[in-house]
Amino acid sequence: MIRFKNVYKKYKLDKSILTAVKDVNLEVNDGEIYGIIGYSGAGKSTLVRMLDGLEAPTSGSIEINGKDIAKLSNRELREQRKKVGMIFQHFNLLWSRTILENVELPLEIAGVSKSDRREKATKLIELVGLHGRENDYPSELSGGQKQRVGIARALANDPEILISDEATSALDPQTTDEILDLLLEINQKLNLTIMLITHEMHAIRKVAQKVAVMQEGQVVEIGNVYDIFQNPQQAITKRFVNEDGAPNAKDLSMTVDEIIKNYPNGMVIKLLFKGTQSQKPVVSQLIREFDSLELNIVEGSIHQTQGGSIGSLVLQLLGTAEDQNKAVEYLKSLNVEAEVINRG
Numbered sequence: 001m002i003r004f005k006n007v008y009k010k011y012k013l014d015k016s017i018l019t020a021v022k023d024v025n026l027e028v029n030d031g032e033i034y035g036i037i038g039y040s041g042a043g044k045s046t047l048v049r050m051l052d053g054l055e056a057p058t059s060g061s062i063e064i065n066g067k068d069i070a071k072l073s074n075r076e077l078r079e080q081r082k083k084v085g086m087i088f089q090h091f092n093l094l095w096s097r098t099i100l101e102n103v104e105l106p107l108e109i110a111g112v113s114k115s116d117r118r119e120k121a122t123k124l125i126e127l128v129g130l131h132g133r134e135n136d137y138p139s140e141l142s143g144g145q146k147q148r149v150g151i152a153r154a155l156a157n158d159p160e161i162l163i164s165d166e167a168t169s170a171l172d173p174q175t176t177d178e179i180l181d182l183l184l185e186i187n188q189k190l191n192l193t194i195m196l197i198t199h200e201m202h203a204i205r206k207v208a209q210k211v212a213v214m215q216e217g218q219v220v221e222i223g224n225v226y227d228i229f230q231n232p233q234q235a236i237t238k239r240f241v242n243e244d245g246a247p248n249a250k251d252l253s254m255t256v257d258e259i260i261k262n263y264p265n266g267m268v269i270k271l272l273f274k275g276t277q278s279q280k281p282v283v284s285q286l287i288r289e290f291d292s293l294e295l296n297i298v299e300g301s302i303h304q305t306q307g308g309s310i311g312s313l314v315l316q317l318l319g320t321a322e323d324q325n326k327a328v329e330y331l332k333s334l335n336v337e338a339e340v341i342n343r344g
């Protein structure tokens with residue numbers, strides 16, 4: 001477990017003191033993907049980089065598995081650093097080295113024999129999906145492939161923690177998703193704790209279980225990703241959730257008046273999906289149960305988080321009033337929240 005306790009980090013500037021991190025308290029469980037989100041300058045990198053002990057907090061403490069890293073001896077600190085891997089926005093690869101040699105580098109520094117490090121690096125390159133590219137140079141790879149090399153290199157010393165510092169920020173949306181899928185895969189395969197620093201809520205929603213929102217050095221909101229998406233509290237968190245296009249399940253793109261105008265007939269209902277029930281085939285069950293009802297999908301948006309799906313679906317039900325009412329009761333029996341918007 002990682003525990004940040006009342007952590008402050010201050011920098012002395014020419015004529016003033018800049019507080020980059022202010023009184024941060026966080027607990028990250030082993031094997032968790034923990035998102036840290038904030039705009040540029042919020043203090044995310046400063047906070048997380050203190051984890052490898054290169055920089056110490058000005059006050060407060062950071063514990064990994066119960067040990068305060070500021071109190072480790074030099075030797076212990078060197079060992080501790082091996083347990084923290086890092087990946088970066090601009091990959092930080094060595095251009096004059098092949099892919100294999102890049103991944104071998106941390107093992108070389110750790111004094112691992114040539115044959116052992118070759119074997120290990122080859123396995124890691126395979127793990128990240130680059131088998132066959134061992135002897136290529138970074139310049140021959142796409143951005144996503146370069147980040148895969150970055151991930152393989154970060155895993156070379158078998159870290160317990162991986163810090164991903166804006167690792168997908170330079171990538172296009174599809175490549176971003178591929179890298180996020182890879183992070184999720186290695187998190188599950190290796191039980192790796194991942195601290196995911198980003199300014200993209202999409203990345204958090206896709207892979208993280210918990211999230212801390214940072215603003216001006218402080219954590220202003222913290223919680224399970226699913227809960228934060230359902231019910232963001234702070235203005236900045238609402239902005240991030242909206243930027244992702246994820247519906248705050250209460251919002252629809254059409255107003256209720258527009259829905260009534262466009263769908264004047266039958267009954268219009270809104271289903272709210274909150275977590276696990278959205279895995280159930282609710283709509284097909286409804287169609288099967290009420291074959292005399294006709295069903296139109298008016299609009300809907302369901303988003304996946306690691307804690308379940310969220311979103312809403314608006315349906316128009318055409319048929320007898322009796323069947324419409326029974327259908328609403330049936331949905332409630334499936335534990336789906338169904339709100340009647342219009343009875344045409």
Ligand SMILES: Nc1ncnc2c1ncn2[C@@H]1O[C@H](COP(=O)(O)OP(=O)(O)OP(=O)(O)O)[C@@H](O)[C@H]1O
Nearest residue numbers: 011018019020038039040041042043044045046047
């Ligand atoms: N070594 C340093 N000396 C002085 N100020 C620093 C230093 N490192 C960071 N800062 C300042 O601390 C604040 C937080 O920076 P930090 O890089 O942690 O933010 P961030 O949220 O990671 O943003 P970005 O995504 O742009 O890196 C900024 O105002 C930055 O200028």
